[in-house]
Amino acid sequence: MHRYRSHTCAELTRAHVGQTVRLAGWVHRVRDHGGVLFIDLRDHYGITQILADADSPVFGEVEKVRAEWCIRIDGEVKARDDELINPKIPTGEIEVYIRDIEVLGPAAELPLQVFGDHEYPEETRLRYRYLDLRREGLKRNILLRSNVIRDLRERMWQAGFTEYQTPIITASSPEGARDFLVPSRLHRGKFYALPQAPQQFKQLIMVAGYDRYFQIAPCFRDEDPRADRSPTDFYQLDMEMSFVTQEDVFAAIQPVLQASFERFGGGRKVDSAWPRIRYADAMKWYGTDKPDLRCPIKMADVSEHFRGSGFAIFARLLEQEGTEIRAIPAQGGGSRAFCDRMNAFAQKEGLPGMGYIFWREKDGELEAAGPIARNIGPERTEAIRRQLGLGKGDAAFFLGGKPEAFERVAAKARVEIGRELGHFEEDRFAFAWIVDFPMYEKDPETGKIDFSHNPFSMPQGGLEALEGDPLEVIGQQYDLACNGYELVSGAIRNHDREIMFRAFEIAGYTREEVERRFPGLAAAFRYGPPPHGGCAVGIDRMVMLLADEINIREVIMFPMNQRAEDLMMGAPSEPTNEQLRELGIRIIREED
Incomplete structure (x- = not known):
């Protein structure tokens, strides 16, 4: 038999029942069921349940093992009772009764648990990446x-x-x-x-x-x-x-x-x-040159509707060179609560906010509501509505200034609006x-x-x-x-x-x-x-x-952290004086 294993931890099935096998791997978890020890043994390929009871010649040794110890075991393959079969793993129909055990590598107290879905700080995960890499998701x-x-x-x-x-x-x-x-x-x-x-x-x-x-x-x-x-x-x-x-x-x-x-x-x-999509159009419609087309919303330039209007903030902006007013249409977003929420989103992203108009029915007629609508009047709001193709129950959000100052937030707001209103197709790759x-x-x-x-x-x-x-x-x-x-x-x-x-x-x-x-x-x-x-x-x-x-x-597999440091290997590191002399380099320290 091979020095370390005859099979991997994903190979054994009912066809192996009665055979003596050798497995090697890591202790994924240990369960003590009143004198019977169950261990999930894990290797690169999968998991096999192994067990020992008081009759096992190495029961005392098995009692000592802990999570993430690396072990080798010999044992007999046995069929699980029907009610104990685990259909989630390939080896779920069998278990291995331990006859012999060898500890190949004991593990110290773990800085992070491999078993389970525990959350750990990224610093811990990167410092102990070799343990993090044992976890299922990564x-x-x-x-x-x-x-x-x-x-x-x-x-x-x-x-x-x-x-x-x-x-x-x-x-x-x-x-x-x-x-x-x-x-x-x-x-x-x-x-x-x-x-x-x-x-x-x-x-x-x-x-x-x-x-x-x-x-x-x-x-x-x-x-x-x-x-x-x-x-x-x-x-x-x-x-x-x-x-x-x-x-x-x-x-x-x-x-x-x-x-x-x-x-x-x-x-x-x-x-x-x-x-x-032309770069210029991508920036105009989506506010970015890497648009998320899972959201179908396109922005539009509505500057002409605000020139010389009663909405002084936008009217004054448009007097400056290189400025414009962009609208984000929002079908189904025609409520004050939703508009206020999106305005707060823009403020959170660093802008003063987003102006808005929403359209509702009043006395059997379509009415434009909101501070902007009151300031620019019905003729201009109707022109905006027609340009954007909106109707009752819809809204439009507005950002103004030099495009480079607001496009980043506009791009995020477009996607956020699409998600909130159900216009976003999550399970899709859109190129x-x-x-x-x-x-x-x-x-x-x-x-x-x-x-x-x-x-x-x-x-x-x-x-x-x-x-x-x-x-x-x-x-x-x-x-x-x-x-x-x-x-x-x-x-x-x-x-x-x-x-x-x-x-x-x-x-x-x-x-x-x-x-x-x-x-x-x-x-x-x-x-x-x-x-x-x-x-x-x-x-x-x-x-x-x-x-x-x-x-x-x-x-x-082995990334740097946010500060471009390898916490596991200690990089970047300071060179020795001998290395610097050999290279003819002198380091000038920044003054504190």
Whole structure:
């Protein structure tokens, strides 16, 4: 018999009754039934009930074991009585009577319980992640992640893509976030960088003639943490194709993602029609470039109805440049109580509130009610109602000012209103391609022009488009939104040296600086670069959606905490003086 086990804790059935077997695993829980000890023994594969009574030759040893001890037992497989069968587990028809036991690894007092659904502070869970990973819910998420990655990889191969690996140590590159720098021992004073993405390498792969590349790629960005983003590293399904248009990229990735969501989505509806929404329209209708289309509500610009109106707050706002009034229609929201509740929601999110109008029947006629309706009069309220397609029992909520100041809250309010009024389809994965992103943006404080998206994207219209107002330039860039999250980001790449130099020049980079910062790409584009494009799928975020989690750390095996610390391994840590001397680095401490 094998040193540790003859079977796993998920294998034994009635067919094994009467056999002597050897099992190894962890003590999931112990139950004392008056002289008979029942133990749920757990391994990676499942649970088997084992027991010992006073007649067992090792009963005294069995009495000593505690939760999460790692043990090996020998015993005889017995059939459970019919009334004691547990149909919830594969081994529910049998139990194993213990004849011998060996403690392989005793456990100290546990800082968190593995059995049960106890809630623990995240700090405790991350510090003792190896125990947390034994718990059923987190284990289920991690196995889901593994299966999703395997599924994606197989589907990409089936679609004619080939997997290549790109370097982990490389040069710094402006990808929209801060680099993690790695000091060089051999070249003192110089630094490598961990790649924010395989962006340049996958473009060079296309230049080299290796069409249809993909990779399950680790990426590293020194970012501020969010619930849906890791502050240090993440994984993405990275892909690139030569001689393609935007439509070709969409046609390649949609079947892969749709099939994977259908397989692992737990029976939830997966949209097969993925609409194309211009970035400008997404911001106007939904207040975000990653709209949650499970809520069908669209916002509308109603500024003209408030210009010169009696509602002074909005009328004065509209006298300022770049301001507008946006309405969120709310079918079925026509009660003062609901309107007050949504107004309080906006205040909780940091706005002064949301104005509203609701329509009710009075004396057999439709009446607009609320402070705004009283101030702007029946003619304007009727025009608003008609524009929004509302009627009796409905409401509209209003936000005003510069869009960038209220869109974040408007986007949340739109979804909250939809949920409250039953216009929200929970069990659904709703996708939308967001297209036609602006190539550049202006810093409101400095006035500096910078890239708003991927700097290696081809501008629509090529070189000619770069000769006008930079803020009017539209890139061949696209994102895929799913249920309020950005799931995919990509672009048709800029493969023309002169267009690339001009695009970077607008953002403040000289030709010499581009060649210095991107020597590989700048040189490679001199030697027959093909048109190419691709995208990357955020795997952590995809699994988070499939697992129905709202925190990305619930689908990562060993995540950092909110402060980008690894509490379990003690990272980041201080280097030794010897390490610093070897690297030629001196640390300047911040003054307290």
